[in-house]
Amino acid sequence: MAAAKYEEQLREAGRPERQKTHRHGAGHGDALADFRRRFIVSTILTVPILLLSPTIQGFFGFTLVFPGSVYLLLVLATVVYIYGGWPFLAGIVRELRVRSPGMMTLIAVAITVAYLYSAAVVLGLVGGDGFFWELATLIDIMLLGHWIEMRSVLGASRALEELVRIMPAEAHRVTDGGAEDVPVERLAPGDRVRIRPGEKVPVDGVVVEGATSMNEAMLTGESRPVAKKPGDTVIGGAVNAEGSVVAEVQKTGKETYLAQVIDLVEHAQQSRSRAQDLADRAAFVLVAIALSVGAITFTAWLLAGETLGFAVERSATVMVITCPHALGLAVPLVVAVSTALAAQTGLLIRDRSAFERARNLEAVVFDKTGTLTEGRFGVTDIFPLDTIGEDELLRLAAAVESASEHPIARGVVRAAEERGLEVPGADTFQAIPGKGVEADVAGRTIRAVSPGYLDEQGIAVRNERVAAAGRQGKTVVYLLEGNTLLGAFALADIIRKESREAVDRLKGMGVRCMMLTGDNRSVAAWVAEELGLDEFFAEVLPTEKAERIADVARRYRVAMVGDGINDAPALVQADVGVAIGAGTDVAVESADIVLVRNDPRDVATIVTLSQKTYAKMVQNLLWATGYNAVAIPLAAGVLIGAGIVMSPAAGAVLMSASTVIVAINARLLRL
Missing domain, CATH: 3.40.1110.10 (Calcium-transporting ATPase, cytoplasmic domain N)
Incomplete structure (x- = not known):
């Protein structure tokens, strides 16, 4: 199964084509509510199903039989199968339509086999004992697992939703007669707006009157208030502190800094990861294993003389426990968390593959002017x-x-x-x-x-x-x-004071630090000596910078850190291009990663976050695939001689637990 389809399945499963998902999560919320509603209804109906099931009655030593009770059991189980199982039944149709069977296929096959066999028992078509109670509890647990997983997916993107909510809805536009409150979307470049103490800046602009300080922490990661006076730029979404100022609007709508940040974060969360390719291949293999092992298990137990019901139960358990839910979430959740976390700290990832390469950097080449100085x-x-x-x-x-x-x-x-x-x-x-x-x-x-x-x-x-x-x-x-x-x-x-710490941190990670500058050799030598750089290149023309980076790249996996303008060819030439000091000009086309804050220490943060992100991906992939090595044999019944039997419901619990573990592990990246 292509894991990239997972969120789409979750959004669409369980509902007719009556609504389209909103870009920032309205559809996610609708699907989440749908799973919750189906889980509650199915759980309520499961109670009488359990009470009417002969297996449960025998286990607890009570009897509840009345005329037609077995048919009532069939009706209740049918409702749970159709209503509670609808997300999975709809899912198998979509997967088979695109010839990509996946987790929905496994669940749908498991619950359908269980339902049809049990219904045939009630109608007298085959002998044996039905297991409607296992069917119902299996669906309940699968719905609960999906619901928890979807909450984790939504939680991973919540930082992006917070960014969307930062921008105020109205602004105080200054007019000849005073001020008027207008919707932000009605503002145009050249308009002037008054920003009072405690209010949020409505759009990007420049201060023309008054002085204050502003909290830009949610936007740039800068923890300290930033002083603002006439001539200074202000960013839409920043919180004004103590002073009242008038700002002239410069950018609105999609041109604003915050809009560009949101677009970059969304693009990065949706972009492919190399680890995702591995996850996709592993997920497809798991589906093939589940279907084939399920069929072999069913056949083997029948040949061993077991009843049809027992063989169906073992086969269904194998297919349920092998569902690659955890594998489907292993990489996307980590990508969502790391990208949102990076944005919150002023690191805007434009290229996921370049960000993943940053974990293996052996050298960083800094531009001098405006970067280290x-x-x-x-x-x-x-x-x-x-x-x-x-x-x-x-x-x-x-x-x-x-x-x-x-x-x-x-x-x-x-x-x-x-x-x-x-x-x-x-x-x-x-x-x-x-x-x-x-x-x-x-x-x-x-x-x-x-x-x-x-x-x-x-x-x-x-x-x-x-x-x-x-x-x-x-x-x-x-x-x-x-x-x-x-x-x-x-x-x-x-x-910069920060440059010394940035170099020390990188060298502490085993990364060589170099400098590339067009300045004279004497100045370059002084800066290199002050910072303890490993190498420097001086008197380099802008047209020669890319050649120097290519030379370094032949020796080391290298990142180039510059202003994204004069250094554009060098940024493209490097394994990882980092634009520093972009301020509110986020769209630096030549860079893989944009540092909002003009702080070279964030380069070390990129390396650290890349390493931790990759580690989380590997951990999740190992867990999502590794637990099956133990779970599949248990589900097939290889230890039945030792009295160890795993029911379909228990298999669903284990499978759901694995997805929750993967989700929690991804969220731990924030720590």
Whole structure:
């Protein structure tokens, strides 16, 4: 049986073609309610069936016989067979129509054989004892098992349903006359909406008025509130905290971040897994075994001199216990859980097979700018060269640079702000063309200049640490008061704090860490040394990146981590392409996996989740097939001489228990 049909069977079994399943689970809910209803009705009818069955009466030592009681038993059993067994009877028709017999075929054959034999006994067509009570309890247990399985399937996709429910239904659209409440679907790009404290952002947009912080945990996995001010983007579904803001709508409908996330998650949950191919083949083999062993068991017991009823019971038990329900769920449930779990933590899987390959990665190649680094200039070193300390040196430099918009100047000012320093006022700013800037700070004339200015003035710097920073490719800025050298600053693209932990985690897993950059060799060597990278490739043109990845791929199973734009060819070339820092632009076509958060540590999370996901798949496949090695011989009656006999109902319990175990094991992936 093709296991991919399993959910479709569950949705459709037991009901006429009167409804279509809703994309996000309405049909699943209808089918779930249908199984529950059939289970309840069948269980209620099973009570009088048990009381009227001679076998049960003999076992408990009571007698309940009245005129027509045997025909009442037949009528009740017929209702249970048709109403309770309808999902399986409808299922066998669908499976045989597509020439793919599966679990529904096995159950339908088992209950039909049991019913027809027992009815023939009641009508006097054959001798022996009927087993209507076993038929009824078997159907009850099968319905219960299906119901539990369907709840597990729905539970595995519940995170996706939660994503769907995140988006609010209405928004406060700002108009010339104030604000009006409108349905979200009526918003258009360019509209402005007010988002009050505690409300959810209705669509993707940009803040144009006010400041606040927002909780984006359900969307990006970022646990801390994210500050928002004019110019910052907001994501539909995020929860506004303390401030009231006005945002201009940029994206609506299918273009929004959340809509793209939902589409990616659905696509990944539906995409095929390599392990699924194995499960499909194993399921088909199990069906063949069940039907053939069932037939052999039936024939063997008849030839051994047993009654027709006993042979039918053994054969039915074999077919019931061999039903590959657990096998059909083994991989799809793990896929659903892992994909939803990944989305909740900011990992969007676009290609299931690539995600599964991630468990065997031997090397990860990172792009530098914007991936391992922040992509902005910042102060990496402060070198006091006079009697003042680092903080005072930084205060004076920030005061001089505060009027400039140059990236170096912005980096110096930002460094002072991050240290919480109070920057003094400055005036009479004056540029030194091509060399720096000077200003008066508290009556002192301070200059922030380049090494070229010092050369022109004949000022020598004899400090090995400053010289080493220059050799590393860092930008060095000097601070002077008059001609007195106060100190120096080294600036470079700031290495992310998370990058060190990401590299350490990956190397701890035995994965080699490399870097690919178009930057000069000195800067690349500094970053590689700071992070403890195994290798680096510098001064690589964008057109050459794919070639370098191909070279690495000849030595190792490799992942490429980049921004998904300039690195697109390299992402495609790698065994696993990971786009990092995509923000709200989810649709990065060249990547197999998209990291919503701009955090390189999530690469290690991909490897870990891939390994754990594969382990769960293997565990489920082993359990779903392995228990049959013991169960099938017991069902066939090989230990009947030792007094061990398994009834069809007991076989159904064991079979259902195996599917529940598989479902629970898949859910344990969340732990």
